[in-house]
Amino acid sequence: MYSPPTTHADEQRALAAQRAAAAALGITIAGPRRWGYQGRTPGQHPEYGACWLRLISAPAEYASGKLWEGNAQAAATFPSVRKPALHGVYDGAVRDGLAYRAELTSYIDTPVCAPEPVLTGELERPETWWKSLRTDLETIAATTTERVAVRRQWIDRALPQYTGVPAPEEIAWATAHGDCHFANLTTTGPTLLDFEGFGLAPSGYDPALLYAYSLLTPQTAARIRTDFPILNTPAGRTALLVVAAVLLQSASRGDHPELIEPLRALVTAVAM
The missing domain is CATH 3.30.200.20 (Phosphorylase Kinase; domain 1)
Structure with a gap:
């Protein structure tokens, strides 16, 4: 844009x-x-x-x-x-x-959590920060919209292509920010930036995206899995697979190659 x-x-x-x-x-x-x-x-x-x-x-x-x-x-x-x-x-x-x-x-003068979407150092934020993030993502997910962030047709095509896993017959949908990563979250608050792409996505999509972008930082990844229990449900596992497909497709174009192996390991663990 x-x-x-x-x-x-x-x-x-x-x-x-x-x-x-x-x-x-x-x-x-x-x-x-x-x-x-x-x-x-x-x-x-x-x-x-x-x-x-x-x-x-x-x-x-x-x-x-x-x-x-x-x-x-x-x-x-x-x-x-x-x-x-x-x-x-x-x-x-x-x-x-x-x-x-x-x-x-x-004007937001608070720095973002990372200069790029991928987190490369453990994120140390207070409990109030995580609580605010959970509240905002839950509010977004519960909001009705006709906008679409991730299309079913893309999932049907891309999930087997990039993860080797067939697309599920049924998908639970909820509204998502759609680009929830550490360069779009400020270190205080947090303030969530850049809503251009919000819309419907598989339920749990925003926490799944945060989790995928934290795969290089095990403590932060574990915190996200704990704070967003939807990721441990069938709907959340679908969201993790969809996010893996999104980022593996992006990696095929040269973006964040450091995530390729962690994403493949995530697909293997989720698909078991």
């Missing part, structure tokens, strides 16, 4: 879209642009104080749908979940075939 500008012309279009959004939303740019941090730029708003102005872009014909609308829909769908407050959305003019959307959110 967003990538840093690769040419001077791309950069100038993005900067023009950013200036237009800042003016429309009443924000004064107050810090360096962070092209690689999902298009976010810090700024100051007279009513909301410190904010992030996040700019995303897509070809105009694709500027709609789940990822484009995700954060705005999440703001209305999960009012009690700890996440950055969405103060405003601005859709700018189409520039050379590209559409731009700006989202003005509260």
